[in-house]
Structures are given as C-alpha cells and as structure tokens.
Amino acid sequence: MKERAWTPDEPVDVGLVVGPHRHGGGDPTWRQGRDGAIWRTSRTPAGPGTLRVSLKSSTVYGHAWGPGADWLLETLPGLMGGDDDISGFTVKHAVLEDVFRKHRGLRIGRTGRVMEALVPAVLEQKVVGREAWRAWRWLLNRYGEPAPGPAPEGMRVVPEPGVWREIPIWAWHRSGAEAVRAKTIATAAWHVEKLESASTSAEADRLLRALPGIGVWTSAEVRQRAFGDPDAVSVGDYHLAKIVGYALTGEKADDPGMMRLLEPYTGHRHRATVLIGLTGLRPPPRGPRMPIRDYRTF
Incomplete structure (x- = not known):
C-alpha cells in the first residue's frame, strides 16, 4: 500500500x-464504504490500480494498491479538481445562489483516462441508464481483472485497449450492447494513445468526433471526466435541456434553447448544469418512460 495526503x-x-x-449502483469500478471513503479502480499507464479516497479535516487522503499506485497518488489532486479554476464563475440566476453556497466543494476533476470514460458513454448513447449499466457490469465482470489490494468484493479494473478490440460480437450481444456500439468502442481503442495525449479539451473534442459513432454528446461526456472540462455541455442528452429550461425559466427547453440560457456561463457551462441538477428541480413527468430493452439470447 502507498499513501498520500493532499490539502486543497x-x-x-x-x-x-x-x-x-x-x-450505476453496481459499477464494478466504484464503491463507497460505510465510512464514507470512496474506492475507485483505474488502468493507469503503469498498470491496474485501486485508489481509496477519504476526507478528514479538509485534507484528502489517498491510499493506493497495485502497479498503478504511484500514478494514482501522483494524479490525485487532478482527480479531486485541484486544477479546476472556479474564479471566473459567477451565479447569474437566483435559483442557483443557494445551491452554489451549499456546494462550495463542487469541483470538476479529471482522470486522464479516456477509455474509462468513453466505453460507458458509448454504452449510454440513446438508451436508458440501467440498460447501459447492465452492459458495463457484464463486460467488466467478464473481461476486466480483479482490483488490486483490499478492495471491496467484486471490484474490477477496466480491460486494456487491446482487449476491447478483441471482444467477439457474441459477447457484446450477451452484454446487451448493440453491434454499432461495439464497433465504436473497438475503433476508439485503436486510437486511445492519441486521444489521451491531447493537450487540450478542444483538441480531444476534435479527435473524438473524428471517430465514427462519436458525436457531440459522447465527446462532452468523455471530456468532462477524462479532461475535467467545466464547459463541455452534454448537448443531445435526453433529459438535460428540459431540466435546464425548467429550472431557469419554469418551461422545458430544447438543446438550442438550453445553450442560449447557458450563454452567461460560457467557460463554465457544464459546471452550471451540474449545479442545476443539484437544485432537484425537474419538469413534471408526462408520457411513458423509455423502456429498458433486453434482446439478449442465452
């Protein structure tokens, strides 16, 4: 075990x-202990690793295991939002003032690991979360590897890019993921080194969207997590525009309307949507929910 203390x-x-x-609740790469500490696995440039993160008296404590332990501790401040510059953000809507005060500890962190963000984002394209999370669990349980160290039972490390490229189509089908998503993930796995070497989020956006099957929404989801981009808005999300519109105006909005409402937060538009989500304001549900599909054969 290796450890580090960092005071932001x-x-x-x-x-x-x-x-x-x-x-999802059963994500094999993520657990929260009864003591509040968060466990997370990652495939670092040095190999698989497990990180336990806790907070005590304003100091973040990291404990890490496995070949990737040193890398995980070295990048701990980035994961915890240490590079996130919030100085240019100001609240422009009264509805956000209280939630901003209550959540002063909100930061947009970054992992630097593209595949760990890209695979679940692609699985989540145009499907309900539970359907995508089911596929994510199945794939990691079959193709991931056990988490190093004394991690909670069932935790797994995401496969290497080469493994994603070699997963047979029948296995994707068993997971519940459609062939088009399997192809998108396998193609991205060939380019992961170039994607992770991007020097800016804008460059990463250009590289990601040059790949087949990756559009604005998927790119934003990846850049929020891997690059810590506070301005990457998930345009095309099934719910987000409606929630933003309702919270800020009392009426649901479409994507162009959402972007107009978020214009005063340029540079921090993703941060603004996170705060809007924390208000708990949602438009009244109307119509049937999207069904959870299951076309697997066993």
Whole structure:
C-alpha cells in the first residue's frame, strides 16, 4: 500500500467530485464504504490500480494498491479538481445562489483516462441508464481483472485497449450492447494513445468526433471526466435541456434553447448544469418512460 495526503486550497466535496465516474449502483469500478471513503479502480499507464479516497479535516487522503499506485497518488489532486479554476464563475440566476453556497466543494476533476470514460458513454448513447449499466457490469465482470489490494468484493479494473478490440460480437450481444456500439468502442481503442495525449479539451473534442459513432454528446461526456472540462455541455442528452429550461425559466427547453440560457456561463457551462441538477428541480413527468430493452439470447 502507498499513501498520500493532499490539502486543497479550497473546500472539496469528495462525493460530488468523484461521483460522475460512477456508472450505476453496481459499477464494478466504484464503491463507497460505510465510512464514507470512496474506492475507485483505474488502468493507469503503469498498470491496474485501486485508489481509496477519504476526507478528514479538509485534507484528502489517498491510499493506493497495485502497479498503478504511484500514478494514482501522483494524479490525485487532478482527480479531486485541484486544477479546476472556479474564479471566473459567477451565479447569474437566483435559483442557483443557494445551491452554489451549499456546494462550495463542487469541483470538476479529471482522470486522464479516456477509455474509462468513453466505453460507458458509448454504452449510454440513446438508451436508458440501467440498460447501459447492465452492459458495463457484464463486460467488466467478464473481461476486466480483479482490483488490486483490499478492495471491496467484486471490484474490477477496466480491460486494456487491446482487449476491447478483441471482444467477439457474441459477447457484446450477451452484454446487451448493440453491434454499432461495439464497433465504436473497438475503433476508439485503436486510437486511445492519441486521444489521451491531447493537450487540450478542444483538441480531444476534435479527435473524438473524428471517430465514427462519436458525436457531440459522447465527446462532452468523455471530456468532462477524462479532461475535467467545466464547459463541455452534454448537448443531445435526453433529459438535460428540459431540466435546464425548467429550472431557469419554469418551461422545458430544447438543446438550442438550453445553450442560449447557458450563454452567461460560457467557460463554465457544464459546471452550471451540474449545479442545476443539484437544485432537484425537474419538469413534471408526462408520457411513458423509455423502456429498458433486453434482446439478449442465452
């Protein structure tokens, strides 16, 4: 085991910062212990690793295991939003004032690991979350590897890019993922080194969207997590525009309307949508929910 203590200049809410890297309640790469500590696995440039993150008296403590332990501890401040510059952000809508005060520890962290963000984002394209999360669990349980160290039972590390490229089509089908998503993930796995070497989020956006099957929404989801981009808005999300419109105006909006409402937050538009989500304001549900599909054969 290796460990590190890091005291940020500003308050940090560990749960809010690391929460976006969790994909469903049974995500094999993410657990929260009864003591509040968060466990997370990652395939680092040095190999697989397990990280335990906790907060005590304004200091973040990291404990890490496996070949990737040193890398995980070295990048701990980035994961916890240490590079996130919030100085240019100001609240422009009264509805956000209280939630901004309550969640001063919100930061947009970055992992630097593209495949860990890209695979679940592609699985989540145009389907309900539970359908995508089911596929994510199945794939990691079959093709991932056990988490190093004393990680909670069932935790897994995402496969290497080469493994994603070689998963047979029948296995994708068993997971519940459609062939088009399997092809998108396999193609991206050939380009992961170039994607992770991008020097800016804008460059990463250009590289990601040059790949077949990756559009504005998927690119934004990846850049939020892997690059810590506070301005990457998930345009095309099934719910987001409606929630933003309702919270800020009392009426649902479409994507162009959402972007007009978020214009005063340029540079921090993703941050603004996270805060809007924390208000809990949602438009009244109307119509049937999207069904959870299951076309697998066993």
